[in-house]
Amino acid sequence: MTTQIPVSASAPLPIEFSTWSWQGHNICYTVQGEGVPLVLVHGFGASIGHWRKNIPVLAAGGYKVFALDLLGFGRSDKPIELTYELELWQRLLKEFWETHIQEPAVFVGNSIGALLCLMVLADYPEITRGGVLLNAAGGLNHRPEELPLPLRLMMTGFNKLVTSQLVGTFLFNIIRQKPRLRRTLRQVYRDRTAITDDLIDLLHEPSCHPNAQKVFAAILSAPPGPKPESLLPKIAQPLLILWGEKDPWTPISSAKFYQDLAEEKEHVQFIPIPDTGHCPHDERPDLVNAHILNWLNTAIR
Template identity: 40%
Template sequence: MLTKSVLTTAKVPGNYWQWRDQPIYYLCAGKPNSANQPLLLIHGFGASTDHWRKNIAGLSKFFQVWAIDLLGFGRSGKPNWQYSGQLWQEQINDFITEVIGRSVVLAGNSLGGYTGLCVAAQYPTSAAGLILINSAGPFTESQTISQPPLWRKVISQSTKWLILQDLPSFLLFQWTRRRSTIRKTLQKVYLDQSAITDQLIEDIYRPSCDPGAAKVFASMFRTPSGQKVDLLLDQLNCPLLTLWGEADPWIKSQTRSAQFRKYYPQLTEYFLKAGHCPHDEVPEQVNTLIQEWVFSAVQRV
């Protein structure tokens, strides 16, 4: 069910789709093309469709481009539910089936990358291709490489227990959502500091003011880890492009790259001089790489 459209700061008309009685916000730009698969962009943790504005503007010249706010983020509903990769992959697959109506090339950053991988692996008819940009998600081998000392385990478990309590979780949320905290966090994960604009900070801050945002934040600490990336790659059968911001302090790009190539050697990959969000830091490069790869690797399949 679609509702009345709204206008975003990116000047692209947006709409709401009702999913499980919750409003899901999405954008669509560019004309449909029977020869080219549409792109579906999935944001990372704490972000939204706004984080793709530079990519939508460039890519919609060549493709029909869709972008969606995951449940709990952006302008989408924020119910007091248990959030998980399973929930988001069901949301994305249903959106592809019910709204777009044809298979897409999925592109996701961080958490959005992991969600896209889940969809492409477990709903193969929905994905014609997959683009992962500094994608999140654990590998099986990463869980067994080393075990922390007992004292560190105890501290970690105590900290987790504390955060799971309502008041500490709420206070942490209030601190995390401050504009000054958002700016400091971005300064750590963006190589190009000039890309950290007031608008970017406002785009991240604004959804934190929505009713239910604090409960969504608290739920993240209870989110199940989900399927391991290597197991998902074993199920994948579509073209894969991985883009790595090599200055990302959260994701060791060389290590992650080796893991992805081990389990999916036929992938295509590029390393970019950027941090955790290369699509926002170096959008022209990312847009060009996506365009060329889709035309060469996806359209010929």
């Protein structure tokens, strides 16, 4: 069964999603277009819909575009008996590729999704043609040693609160309120006109699932996973790194090792996106789509 996901009026084709059963759990995914396969991987709290401005354009550019809701997010199942960690989603991506794609693909990710793409490129080079990273996260969560002591103690206390049954539910219900979501997005989107009601609904709807709070707490208390610096030396595939310059969550100053790598390695390209925040594909889709298509047409084909 397929169901349409609303997209902007300028999108050339509607986006539809289907369901795939993975280890007994329903995973929501979409596919559009023909050509070299692209796999789009969303960030924390997002879903397929966060790519609504990109999927039709990339498909129209001559590529077969896949996107999926990671387990625990979007319209995919939200089981509470699992240990949520980056390696879980990495296995999901690998087995999704084995089931639906079966030829080397370009993996495209934002934030946590970008880190997952790096993991796939590093550990499963045989299934990849290259990767596109948009404001890549340094870990699923902050590493304690990377935080100053006061903030480290504060985050430890916060994690204990969100994982508690009573207080955690109370906090989650505050965090997921639509006005609160809008204020959060105003911190990371420079273009306020991109913060539409559709975007708020897209982020809010999955939080209404009965298991959403427990999954949220499990992810916040999960290990951070591998560091990008440890993955990059393993990657020989073409790599495009796009970075919103005004991102307060993963500031461009934290991307220096990507910039240095691009200067040293011919297969790595780094492009800053001016006056843009953490989600450049949604905030500046025309520019990001053009950069991705140009890179694909030169570095991949």
